[in-house]
Amino acid sequence: MIELKDIKNCESILLVEEAKSLQLTINNVLNVLQSKPVVYISLIKPYNFVLQDLKKNKKETDKIFFIDCITELAGGDVNRQENVLFIREPTDLTGLKIAIDQSSESIPGEKWVILDALRVLTIYNKEDTVLRFVQSVLGMTSSHNAKIVVLATKGKDESFIKKASQFFEKVVEGE
Amino acid sequence: MSEEKISSEIEKQLKEKDIVMIILPKVKYSEKIIDVLKIVAEYNKSICYVSANKPEKTLVNLFDVNNIDLKKFLIIDCVTGSVAKKEEKNMATVFISSPRNLTGLSIAVTEALDLGIGNVFVDALSTFMVYEKGLVVIRFAHSLISKIRASSSKGVFIVLKDDVSSVLLDDLSMFVDEVVEI
Numbered sequence: 001m002i003e004l005k006d007i008k009n010c011e012s013i014l015l016v017e018e019a020k021s022l023q024l025t026i027n028n029v030l031n032v033l034q035s036k037p038v039v040y041i042s043l044i045k046p047y048n049f050v051l052q053d054l055k056k057n058k059k060e061t062d063k064i065f066f067i068d069c070i071t072e073l074a075g076g077d078v079n080r081q082e083n084v085l086f087i088r089e090p091t092d093l094t095g096l097k098i099a100i101d102q103s104s105e106s107i108p109g110e111k112w113v114i115l116d117a118l119r120v121l122t123i124y125n126k127e128d129t130v131l132r133f134v135q136s137v138l139g140m141t142s143s144h145n146a147k148i149v150v151l152a153t154k155g156k157d158e159s160f161i162k163k164a165s166q167f168f169e170k171v172v173e174g175e
Numbered sequence: 176m177s178e179e180k181i182s183s184e185i186e187k188q189l190k191e192k193d194i195v196m197i198i199l200p201k202v203k204y205s206e207k208i209i210d211v212l213k214i215v216a217e218y219n220k221s222i223c224y225v226s227a228n229k230p231e232k233t234l235v236n237l238f239d240v241n242n243i244d245l246k247k248f249l250i251i252d253c254v255t256g257s258v259a260k261k262e263e264k265n266m267a268t269v270f271i272s273s274p275r276n277l278t279g280l281s282i283a284v285t286e287a288l289d290l291g292i293g294n295v296f297v298d299a300l301s302t303f304m305v306y307e308k309g310l311v312v313i314r315f316a317h318s319l320i321s322k323i324r325a326s327s328s329k330g331v332f333i334v335l336k337d338d339v340s341s342v343l344l345d346d347l348s349m350f351v352d353e354v355v356e357i
Contacts, residue, residue, distance in 0.1 A: 019345040019346065020345075022349055045324060073318055074321030075322055076325030119346065120317070123314060153345060153346075155342050
């Protein structure tokens, strides 16, 4: 289990966890950031399932803005809704970057951007493209006074994660 | 774990979770798949059975021998393919040209979900990896799981342990709600 005490203090943190423990870590990150403004980039599940899980666990969700990269791919309802922006699919990194830029700029003061999970981006895109995307997003969030938490899974992406690590202030690995 | 405990664990997860991946060893596959199917048939009114490794004819016999109610099933047969004769086709079967035709399969499952199918049962996801690259199958599985979620249905994905690398299993486990390994 990853120790999450640094999340609030680090400008950028990469959390590397076993795939099977990832959901638990995401829940714990959201617990730590409870009541803080969060931009949540949902790459694993449609956003309404993340929202549903949070509500089931009686967590506050008012300050979470979602960027959903899955619902449209799945043919779900993408009509304009409050607190969510839909991206066509995980290959649309330009659209995702614009959505992160707009949403983090529109939230005043300190805020956090959470990305679950980096592995989904490397499943859909070339590694070099994802690396450039990560570097660019980190620069963008920094300029908007946003802290960023990126979740990654152990295993296949080991060399990619080593390359991506250089961009983060802190890298924390689960045991 | 005893056979009884395994069955009750599978039953518990299939009842409680929306998307479950069941990892079976090849040696126990034939026996265990029937146990899992019986549980799925008991708790769901309608099931879309995606068969990547057995033709419709074999499935119908298998269901018959094991007293599984065929009327609950819509079969998507990826094996018989274009050699399916007209008389072999029945109302509840859709034939896909080949396990490589993931687009056709995705359309067929989407149509089944639009009909209000309660459960999509994929037997076996690992078989598609014989025909397509691992990442292509992972993307297909992610899309399928998301479609199932968006339709408020449930899904069971069978994976044969020896056919899939641990890396791909890790990827799949990220997308499902629960992994049961037998």
